[in-house]
Every structure is written in structure tokens, then in C-alpha cells.
Amino acid sequence: MVAAGLSKSLGKLLDIKLIESDEIGTVGVGEATIPTLMNFHHLLEIDEREFMAETMATFKLGISFENWRNVGEDYIHSFGTTGTDHWTAGFQHFWHKGRERGLAGDYGDYCLELKASLHNRFAHLPKNGMNYAYHMDAGRYARFLRRFSERYGVQRVEGKIAEVRKDLIHGDIRALRLDSGLELEGDLFIDCTGFRALLIGETMGVGYEDWSHWLFNDSAAALQTKSVGDAIPLTRSIGRESGWQWRIPLQHRVGNGIVYSSRYTDDDTAIRTLQANVEGEPLMTPRIIRFKPGQRRQTWKGNCVAIGLASGFLEPIESTSIHLIQRGIIRLMQMFPTDGISQADVDEYNKQAETEIHHIRDFIILHYHVTNRRDTPYWRDAASMPVPASLRHRIDLFRETGRVFRIPNELFAENSWIQVMLGQGIHPRQHHQTADLMGDDELAHFLGSMATSIERTVAQLPSHQQYVQQYCAGTGW
Incomplete structure (x- = not known):
């Protein structure tokens, strides 16, 4: 690079x-990448079709976090924006009031990328209407x-x-x-x-x-497997007893691995956990990677x-x-x-x-520290550890007021922090007064029309698998 x-x-x-x-x-x-890679490719004038064909790439709309908030509880951190902000207050405040009044669905219902990923659909939209990255x-x-x-x-x-x-x-x-x-x-x-x-x-x-x-994991084991189904536009991050497992679908295979802490488990146990939770025929012997x-x-x-x-x-x-x-x-x-x-x-x-x-460090620590999991020493220690003061302030601010302020030039925008904090179980105690300017009928229409528009768009999208096959073959849609 x-x-x-x-x-x-x-x-x-x-x-x-x-x-x-x-x-x-x-x-x-x-x-697995994030949308900023497209900026790099734009600077280099790299053709997207050529890149995807050469690297057997698929599209990525976000990350599915499974067993992170608690065992059996999942959420998605998508690459899209959610709802429409007001200059005084983010969309989460209007959504929060809507939930209190029984007028709002899930937070993700108001994000195109998240809803498309749930239905395994994708397409390039006019005016860069879909935010995405790649698996490659x-x-x-x-x-x-x-x-x-x-x-x-x-x-x-x-x-x-x-x-x-x-x-x-x-x-x-x-x-x-x-x-x-x-x-x-x-x-x-x-x-x-x-x-x-x-x-x-x-x-x-x-x-x-x-x-x-702060970040207990110091080891990983990687394993590639044959594809056994259609590639989905999501990276899967699955919480395990002493770490987490990734699953990344490419055109020709699936990348799998487990990230874990040697303080809480050993290599053999981690590899057995990984091998017991992959799909498809293994293409290699698991390889251990050490890091600090x-x-x-x-x-x-x-x-x-x-x-x-x-x-x-x-x-x-x-x-x-x-x-x-x-x-x-x-x-x-x-x-x-x-x-x-x-x-x-x-x-x-x-x-x-x-x-x-x-x-970025603070954002990653957030995933571990804010969890309801207490089923293993690994998760109990992550939940009880002291965290950087900078992260503690962000958590307290959102929990008490529902507010998130982006630091200039930082990678993750407000909506990323909101999706992860809500997904991990932090619910604000109040919403901004601007949301109270809307009556129930107006708020219901505001939220309902937005969700309906997204549902209509998603219904018209082709399947991700079909789109990748035709796009990389040069035919498009």
C-alpha cells in the first residue's frame, strides 16, 4: 500500500x-475493511470492478456483533447514517421520544444500510446513496x-x-x-x-x-474454509467465552478466525472452539498469530x-x-x-x-467494557476494568443526556458510537427538548415515512450475491 x-x-x-x-x-x-478504503482507491484511480475481480472481493455494509451485549443478543454496527438530525439534536433524541411514546421501531429501522444487510441485498445507488466497504x-x-x-x-x-x-x-x-x-x-x-x-x-x-x-486479547487463530452459501454483506463478529470469532465471506471462500486472550484460555481450546463453529471444508491448518x-x-x-x-x-x-x-x-x-x-x-x-x-482504541474498548455478559472470567473482568477517562466521559455523556460529540478528524462518527452504545445496552436517560416540539401525530409521521421509504428501497435491491457476480463480471445491473 x-x-x-x-x-x-x-x-x-x-x-x-x-x-x-x-x-x-x-x-x-x-x-475486512471500512468505507475509507474507497478514498485511498480514489486517490490511486483504481477501478473498483478490477480491484474486486482481482481480490475476489464482496461488499460490506457493516459488522454483526453476536453475543456481545449478552449471550444470544445481537446488533449491527452499520456504515450508514440513521434517520435525520436536527441542528440542535441528533436523530437519536427523536427516536428516543418515539420509543417512549410507543411510536418508534428499532433504531436500525431508520438506516438503509442496516436494513439492506439484514435482507442480504446490495446495489450501487445514485448520489452514493449506499455507504459500503469490502471483504477481500x-x-x-x-x-x-x-x-x-x-x-x-x-x-x-x-x-x-x-x-x-x-x-x-x-x-x-x-x-x-x-x-x-x-x-x-x-x-x-x-x-x-x-x-x-x-x-x-x-x-x-x-x-x-x-x-x-484494557484490551486483553493477544492471540488469534486463522482458518479459511470453502463457501457453502451465498456471501452476505456483513462481517460477523461472534462473542465466545474468552474472545470472539470472525467470519468474512469472499467470492471464493470464507475467512474465519478467533481472537482470544492467552490469560483466559489456551491455544488448543481456542482452536477447538473455532473448528467447532465454522461452516465448509477447511482449506488450511489453523495458524496462530501473536500480538500485543x-x-x-x-x-x-x-x-x-x-x-x-x-x-x-x-x-x-x-x-x-x-x-x-x-x-x-x-x-x-x-x-x-x-x-x-x-x-x-x-x-x-x-x-x-x-x-x-x-x-480508535477507546471505541474498541467500549465493545468489551459495556456488556451484560458475566458468564466467564474474561467478560466479567472486561466489564469491571477501569477505562480511559476519555472513554468514561463519552459513556457518561450518552447515558445521562443521549448526546454524542465527534472529536475533529476522528474516524468514527456520531452514528457509530450511538449504534454500538445502544447495541451494547446503554440507553439514554433523557432526550433533547427539541424532540418535544413534535406532537405524537407529527412524530409518528416523521418516523413512519422514513422507515417506509427505506423498506421500499431495500425491496427493490437485488441480492448481494447476484449483484457481486454480475458486477465483477462487468455487466452491472
């Missing part, structure tokens, strides 16, 4: 080398972007890094020596070495801030910028890993050195990266 982004935007000015080794595996399970084969996506970057002048170099050579005076990285003996000098080095963080961590000595006291939730204390130091897992990691519950890669790339392009590296740029880059991941 870095090679593709830099080569498309600045390739005529730079000499870019992509060092990879086919002998080194990748995590390769980042198969991460390995195919990497190869797709490698070819893309090579078309824009990137030179791919096969080999493993045997030694990182530093400037003994300034402390910057001077060159990389590969196991073949080839030495590559550079002015700027982008560390995409994953959890190892060979450049930013081992070489530049940047420490790591551990968030495992947290962030690098600096993501840019000297002439080294860490992007992806080398810069930090938040588990994939909200599919934010690829987004953070994308944001790191765009931020780097915006602050790319012109005449040597500016420390002011470095400081600003690090500040923005830290703020961004903190907001």
Missing part, C-alpha cells in the same frame, strides 16, 4: 524500492498493489534484510544490507516489517506502549517512518488496521520531506498518529 500510494503521487520525483521476501509470511488476515483476499490485494506500484516505477527487490546500517554520527539509517550481499542506501526508510518492527524498534530504539490492561495491543511511542523517528503493524496494533474487531495503514500513507504524503527532514513535520506526524489511534 505504501509503495502504491507514494509511486502514484510522487513517483516521478522519487526513486522507490520495495524490499520483500517471498520466504517471509505475512499476517494476511486483514480481509488480503494476499491477492498485496499482489494487486505490487503490480500497480511497479507500473509507476517502483523497483521490487527480493530478499531478506540481514543488517541495518546506521550513520554513527546522526543516528539515522544509512543503508540496508540484504542476505544476498546487496546493499541499498536511502534517504527515507518506511518500516513495514510487521510486529518485528526491525527498523523503528530494533534499530531506532523506539519503545512500545502496551494497552493489554498498543502503539509505538513514536511512529516517525529520524529518517524512519513505521506504518502498519510496526507502528502499533489494535485488534481487528472494527476492521481498522488497513485504515490506519492508509492514514499513515496519506499523512506521510502530506508531510513528505522537501529539503531534508523537518523535526516540526516529524512532531506533527507523531502527534496526529497518536491522537488518531487513541480515538
